[in-house]
Amino acid sequence: MRVLVTRPEPASARTAAELERRGHVPVLLPLMQAVHRPEALMRAPRPGTPALAVTSAEAMRALQTLPEEAREAFLALPLFAVGHATARAAREAGFGNVSVADGDGRSLAKLLIVKTGQASASPILYLTGTPRSQDFEAALADTAHSLDIRECYHMHPVAHEGEEIIRQLTPMPDAILVYSSETARRLGEIHAKMHGSLDWQKTRFLCLSQKIANALPAKFHRMSQWPMEPSEDLLLLLL
Incomplete structure (x- = not known):
């Protein structure tokens, strides 16, 4: 099966390797790119910080751009990751005490509340990016x-130039993997500009969650699917 991978590097390369292992043909077309802001991490966690929360592995990659001595204060904190991919990135970054939620911001907030007990005088440190889902913050x-x-x-x-998009999407992929609402909106922009040049009718949009699927253009909703939990392993089972 020909599968379009839209997530940023380096995650797209890992997904492509897993697709090949499963016998599929990956096509890479990253639609978003991370720009790190290490200056946001130059101030050490506040004294008494009870925990660190992370909703994306990208925050771990940003942390790893700091000098080793600047990372030590962060690595000493218990870390709460939104899902298994983020937890894996945290362990690779050097965190030893990692708790894993069920893949979304609300489950991460619930896990934090259960495990940390009563609120500390110091706030929970939240490493994140923009744009982002507000689910975690809203839940707290x-x-x-x-x-x-x-x-x-x-x-x-x-x-991406139009010619590059047409080249990557010819023949049209059997499935497109969509990992974020921003990517879903970008796919909508591409469709609006190039709907006459590409045949989207038989392509399935495999989204990490229903919320992401809802960010696709309305005409694609009937062609979209998502797993019961926001997990890449479960997502790939839909292929």
Whole structure:
């Protein structure tokens, strides 16, 4: 099966390797690119910080751009990851105490509340980027837990020439993997500009969650699927 991978590097390369292992033909067309903001991490965690929360592996890659001595204060904290891919990136970055939620911001907030108990005088450190889902912050908004938010990366759209898009999408992939709402919106922009040049009718949009699927153009909703939990392993089972 010919499968379009839209996620940023280096994650797209790992997904492509897994697709090949399963007998599929990956086509790489990253639609977003991370720009790190290490200056957001130059200030050490506040004294008494009870935990560190992460909703993307990209935050771990941003942290790893710091000098080793600057990372030590972060690595000493218990880390709460949104899902298994982020947890794996955290362990690779050097975190030893890693707890894993069920793949979305609300489950991450629930796990933090259960495991940290009553709110600390110091806020939970949240390493994140822009743009981002507000689910995690919204889930904590009605609790006594506060956040020290560090926006340590920004996701920029990747500009592709029309000829490159047509070349990558010819023949049209059997499936397109969609990992974020921003990517879903970018696919909508590409379709709006090039709907006459490409045949989208038989392509399936495999999205990490229903929320992401809802960000696709309305005409693609009937062609979209998502797993019961936001996990790449479960997503790839839909192929």
